Amino acid sequence: MRRNNLRALLRTYQPTVEEKDFKDRMKAFLDIYEDCFHRSQVVGHFTASALLLNKDGSKALLLHHAKLDIWVQPGGHADGEHNLLKVAIKEAQEESGIMGISPLRTEIFDIDIHKIPANSKEAAHDHYDVRFLLQVTSDEDFVQNRESKALRWVDHSSIQELTEQRSVVRLFEKWKKLSSSI
Numbered sequence: 029m030r031r032n033n034l035r036a037l038l039r040t041y042q043p044t045v046e047e048k049d050f051k052d053r054m055k056a057f058l059d060i061y062e063d064c065f066h067r068s069q070v071v072g073h074f075t076a077s078a079l080l081l082n083k084d085g086s087k088a089l090l091l092h093h094a095k096l097d098i099w100v101q102p103g104g105h106a107d108g109e110h111n112l113l114k115v116a117i118k119e120a121q122e123e124s125g126i127m128g129i130s131p132l133r134t135e136i137f138d139i140d141i142h143k144i145p146a147n148s149k150e151a152a153h154d155h156y157d158v159r160f161l162l163q164v165t166s167d168e169d170f171v172q173n174r175e176s177k178a179l180r181w182v183d184h185s186s187i188q189e190l191t192e193q194r195s196v197v198r199l200f201e202k203w204k205k206l207s208s209s210i
Contacts, residue, residue, distance in 0.1 A: 046198065064156070099193075122173070140198075
């Protein structure tokens with residue numbers, strides 16, 4: 029029953045060609061695994077992340093992930109929470125230190141499924157990542173925490189300098205397209 033919120037979001041989400049398989053796999057995963065919002069589901073689990081824009085919407089925050097050693101958007105595990113927008117906001121706040129954050133839209137902005145490599149605590153597994161578009165609403169500056177090696181505000185044109193990861197680049201492409209249509 030509580031999974032219906034994500035079902036509804038996925039039903040109305042219009043994926044790019046690149047994301048169509050992700051959407052189909054997410055819907056199936058949601059139906060098959062009742063514990064899909066918990067880390068204890070070892071096959072994989074839902075996560076939420078955010079493309080977090082600065083106050084004027086000109087830059088997005090990326091973090092250099094300490095464990096994965098890659099530049100990614102803020103995000104993390106649902107830990108049993110079924111409202112993934114709420115998870116995305118909480119993770120963006122925790123990873124940036126910025127409390128003044130609001131959604132620019134409440135619907136899904138992007139989806140991705142990616143493999144997390146095995147480590148000493150867990151086997152390799154998939155993250156079923158649902159992404160939202162958020163914006164800073166205050167004048168706070170970010171504060172780096174132990175989960176990242178660095179944080180950086182990045183504009184559309186600078187993403188290729190930090191990463192070639194398709195899932196992150198796709199977020200920036202969508203943001204650029206959205207920005208040019210406003």
